[in-house]
Amino acid sequence: RDLLSNLTRPHKSDSRQKSLEDREREREQQAKAAKKNKDKESAAAEAQRMQRDTKQFEEQRNKLREKELEKQVIKEKIEKMKQTEFGMRVLKELEDWENVDVKELDRLEQRHREEMRREEEENNQRLKIQEKKIDHIVRAKHLEEVELRRQDNEA
């Protein structure tokens, strides 16, 4: 029996070894597959994250750029306003020329337009008064002169 057992032991051990090895291999393979799966998952997750990040970043950057653009537009508009006298008058009300938001700009522009209209009206009014004055001076002088002309002619 022993012999037999001895005789068969190698066999047994062999088979055992084999089964062990098999098991081991199986386990290894399983682990490998699991790892592979896991790697895949994490890679996908990473990619997703990256994508999200980029998107976020871009959005942020766009927002920033928009804001900057807006700021620039505001700045330009203010610069434009600065060039006129009434524009300056409007801007005097501002404390901080650098930090003006859109709403405020709208309000400013509205005021600017109004000022401009008012200025134009005032100017027209002034010109009208001046025109009348000059006309009246000429006519008054003529009126006063007619008698002198008559005397001059008779003489």
Place this chain on the structure above:
Amino acid sequence: VDDITDEDLLADILKDKPSEDAGMESVIIIDNIPIAPAEKLDKLKSVVRKLIITHVKIQPDEIVNEIFPVEENGSNKGFAFFEFKDGSIAERTKAVLDGFRFDKQHTLTIDFFTDFEKYVSQSDEWEEPVRRVFKDPGNLRWWLEKEDSYDQYLVICGGNSGTEMAAVFENSPVEPLLLEQRQHWTDRLAMWSPLGTYLATFHQKGVALWVGKEFKQFTKFTQNDVVTAGFSPKERYILTVRNKPEHLPVDDQSMILWDVVTSTKLRSFPWDRRETPPADTVKWSADEKFYALLAKETINVYEAENVISNKTFHEIKEVADFSWSPSQSHLAFWVREQGENVPARLSLVGFPDKADLRTKQLFHVLDCQFVWQKAGEYMAVKVNRYKSAKKRKLGGIDYTGHYFNLEIFNLTNAKKEVPVESIEIKDAIIDLAWEPNGSILVLLTAADAVTSVSFYSGRLGKQFELVKKLPLRHKVERIAWSPMGQFVTLYTTSGSVGYLTFIDTADLTIMADLEHFLLSEVHWDPTGRYLTAVTKGNNKKDNGYTIYSFQGRYVRNEKVDGLSVFAWRPRPPTLLSAEKQKEIRRNLKKYAPEFDAKDKMLLNKASREVSERRKRQMEAFMERLERTRRAFDLRKAY
């Protein structure tokens, strides 16, 4: 109505009628002189002259005037008029030369002009040239006595010679009022005299003057082929200028000076250059006492009172150019530099005492231009200068480093010596002009393709200084000051787009900046209330004129095909004292209600007229339409 006919405008002989004032007895007619072609006429003239001088034994200057009437082709007509210093010479000449055998074919006959006149007056063809009886021409200043101060203007239009229409309008509000309109009123141009009294028209045979409310003919001055004329500042004299005949090397009768009121010929001036002389060849002092001509670098100043003698009152040699003050008998002139050591000279001389009022010497001068303020208080001399000159190998001189100088003569203080200020201008000066009654000098300059306007002022006796320099959006080339000052218009007439910039110099603001297509000329009305922008010339489309207010406000536009002349009627200087004028300005409110009421009434009347006209038109049209409609309906039914 055509009041002027050819007979009216003088038959040939009358044209050479010598001055009546000189006395007829000193004039003779020499007949049966040989006929010489144009090119030999001068020779013939000198032969006849010599004949008289040697045979009658007189001095050359005792012949006051000689006239050889000529044919169309320039050859003489076989007779001549000679006017001598006095009647005795005429008598001697007749005694010596009557029946003189000039050559084989020609024996001279000599008659006194007075006899000749008697003789021709019997002929049917000849209208006796009666001495003009003084007719009362009526009120010559009638338009200044009209209640309203609407200014008048002259418009001439129509295509070629002969179809002209001349018209005088009154610039009344709402629309211009036509005062007078005549076809063939003029053959060429027409102009107002400087104070507005006369309207001068130009014809083949001379110049006619028209006056009064009905624009009746006042007088005429006979000169064939007259092209232009110039009045003396106070209208007492007129110089008529004719086209220089091609065949004559010297035209003895090129310019004729006349007394306007008596219409007598005072003297004539010869002209030896190819082109016809401009009307301002004879320049007048402001008081009309002196006139001066520049010929061959010499100014000859004459006294108007002694016009018959033709004697030079004063002579200034080596002069490049000169100009009279518009208010005094001051004459400004300049002399070129001689080589490197003798500078150019700017001088101001007072008349009648020929006093040197101020002289300024300058080196490196190319050219000078005199610009007077109208009141004569300031004179600016635009001096075109250079930094260095280099002789060219092939002759001529290269001048480099051009710049301008303004030499401002200040005549505000009559008692002191005339101070001169000097201002250097680095940019090229395009135009400059003084405020007519103030001390503002406007300068148009160009640098790097940008035109700028500069305002200099010397108020309160201080030195002249630049008050403001404004770059302009458009290129402009000319300056036109309102005659009342304060307002100035800058403009350009080159290119199809003309620009008009209206500036108020009280606050140096641009009141209006306008585009005006095909601008040819601008004219301020004499009161400074309106400015007319004129488009004229046969090649230009859209002939006509636009009236703007002094602020550049559009008032109205009139289309005039073939417009050739637009001219405001000038006004003489005011009769109101400076005090009275100030008072009027102070009490302007007193007048306002009356003027406002009048304006309102006029506007109402105008709109009423328009609406009445429209009502009539509408009624007539509807009636007309109704007739058609009835006929129409009838036909439809049928």
Place this chain on the structure above:
Amino acid sequence: MRPLLLQGHERAITQIKYNRDGDLLFTCSKDKLPTVWHSQTGERLGTYGPDNGHNGAVWSIDVSWDSKKVVTGSGDASWRLWDCETGRMIRATTTPTSVRSVSFSYSGHLFLYATDAQGKTSSAAVIVKDTRDPSHMQGDACVLSLETFQNEKDKSVNKVSSAVWGPFDESIICGHNNGGLSLIELRQNDFTITNENAHSATIMDIQKSKDDIMFVTASKDTKAKLFDSTTLEELKTYKADRPVNSAAISPIKQHILLGGGQEAMQVTTTDIRQGKFEARFFHMVFEEEFGRVKGHFGPINSVAFHPDGNSFSTGGEDGYVRVHTLDDTYFDFDLTF
């Protein structure tokens, strides 16, 4: 209100016309392709051609009152009849010379066309065809053919530059290139009324009032005039200071619309404003101008009022058609009297 800009033609517009309902706008141009548009939206609905299309500039277009047929006349020396809706060509006939003007009668069955004179070989002619008669559609047969428009004095031939139907389809009104007008009665042959001195230069366009009682002419002599459509008596004159190419009468107001401008050759690019390429409104009775509408970059060649009078269109040398809606300020305004 901003005008609708109809872009599609590649060359100068020669004529524009609304149909009776005003929903469609027909345009023809020097680019060979007559086009129909939705007048309200400016949508391009279709073209007549290029299949069986014209081979030259199209000078004139008209649409029948029922909006079923369209007729076009061209410089390729032909007229073409089209199905309005499908754009299919129904008929084409060549003519000896260019066709300048086409017009449907009120009935919609007859149409007329005017051809140019060319030297001495072919005289100017106005020919009337009946669309219902196959022989008219194929051959030379016609209702009427008028071939001589001779000047009484010098016997020169007056080209017909514009032709329309007179009142009740009983006559034809022709405008000539010497500025004369003639009215030919169809039933009484040889009965012609003429107004030799209607204009002093080519009559470019004739358009009738809504009730046919009068018509307005547009001429190169810088004037437009109003005439009685039965007597050719001149009623009113409208002075533009530029050649007038087209004029229309408002169907609802006493207004006349003028379009024109300096000829293209004479206009340099810097002169655009000077050409005065504006549509101009005149009061029909007072002859006073009261409004201008800018926009074109070249002379206006054709103007038309919408049948309801609330909008109008202009076609220009610049190749654009502009549809303008008249706003309240227009309707509120009138010259008072």
